Amino acid sequence: MFVTGDSIDSFHLWPAETLNWTEAVWFGAWAPEHALTVYLYHWFRPAMGIYGGGCIVWIGDTAVPWEAPLFQYDVNRPVLGRLDLRDLTLDNGFRLYVLRPGYDYEMEFRNPRATVALRFTATTAPDLTDRRGTSDLFEGHVDQPGCYSGYVEIDGHRYPIDCFGIRDRSWGPREIGDDVRMGYCHGESEQVAFLAFSRPADTDEEIYKGYLSIDGIRHDVVRGSRRVKHVAGRLSDIAFELEDEAGRRLAGHGTPLNRFSYTPYPKLLSHHYLMRWELPCGPVFGEEQDLWSVPLWRQSRIAAGVVR
Template identity: 40%
Template sequence: MTTTLTTADDNFHPRGDDPWWTETVWFAWMVPERQLLGHYYLSFRSNLGVFAGGVTVFDNTAELPWELPFHSWDWHQPIPGGLDLRRAELDNGMRIVAEEPGQRYHLTYRHRRGLNLDMRYTATHEPLLTDEVPPFNKGHLDQIGRVTGEMVLHGETIPIDCFAMRDRSWGPRREGPQPRAGYTYSALPDGTAFLSVSVSNDHSDEIRTGFLTRDGIQHRLVAGDRKVDRDRDGRPATVRIDAVDEIGRSMAAEGRVISRQVLPVYSSMLCWNSLVEWTVDGQQGWGEDQDVWHPRKWRQFKESSIGSDIA
């Protein structure tokens, strides 16, 4: 996997006139010793002239957005005229500066009621570029990097130094029924890492894309599955990934959920975001699992499992 990113890849992509054309920017960070995971997320409906998103921080004290240590999410905000995502500053306090194309980003956030952020993301792995592979709808970029800096949460300064994911997507993203999916990753201090993107059916969670980095070599995943054990409320409790990459290397990762939140990212998407402690190749690391549902499908799942032992 060798990819050259240019400065144009950090800005808005060419689009047609589809009103559902969507461009997203996402960075994650974590403080494992605090059981804390944060998301920095923006979604632009460029042809409609509006954006949504914000910043959310959770730990093991709460799961619902309005009970988290911090959650501020905007909807239907006007996109500033002439906005360039390589140096974007928004009225909600979010600011992104692309210091080196596809490699280094400076993220800041200022909120008068609870959170200030000053973080730098530096890529440590090659990006995975995916084009129209379900569940993605056109273009998608996923890349692990090191995130350093600090956050000031309700007056307390908390250092940040972790490995976490960023992604970018562009293409039509319609509201409505969508497949149940899983987005799962981990990065270890020695450079070992994986990303698994799966789509669920009645029998399994089939891995459609992703990557494995081992001994400094990164290749795309071509087969495998994601298995989730759930608690009595249906929430992910443990996750296992078994996969094979395009040069025949196999991997097995076992993860234990440490903390989680439920986030309605869009009206047609409900996501259980989990901070996960992973064991990969016998080594311990940290990462995430995103358990993605259409709200109606989640409701049907809950109704069908009432009184049963889900796990």
């Protein structure tokens, strides 16, 4: 049922007994002028013959799934036929086609209320991201900046998409433990793109991996830190600085334009923010993703006196 291969654009061979082997594909784009984010995200568990995910659109302060303009996110749908990630059609209304392996993609999502049509063109090579610090979530992982064009139409209202953004692709055993805590922020423009994985803390957070791309030349991050500020329990500002293996440095700070929270997997809570980053080259848009295991999130809320 799953067509496998040795490229980042295909499903990978998996051990038959590894029921939690997960293949995931994500495209994230935005229309900052509307504080709108659109996600096309799907995960597959080939050993179990199931898939999940779908299309999510949120605008501004629509912070939870039941307030979002569009939230079609399924779990445990049976795989009924042959699936090839290079030319993929799913029975939930999603289609993905690889125009140029590793670089150019077309995707579409349709349901009775909405149509999403996007094209993604990468601005760097599809380099694998180091597993360091995230080996329980994936074996192979690609984070790739690029530009999006297309539109989102919901209930007859059309939002043009013309932005720089990111896609990711991952595969391997995925086990969501009780102590997951990770920051994941990124920003993209024609000249500059950055990605930073961080370990959240009460003071400065360590950035332990990521990349920095300047004029299409990309190097891995070797060190960095960031400071996250909340006001009345809400994210208000992130300041960061990082250095790559070529000795290039980037510093900036960002503020959120929208917010949204959901559980992409039953034990994983993910808070998402469309960010406007102020960099030396000017404003750049991207994201902050704040990931928690559900038990750890509850512990934090108890410590803050919010729940008992």
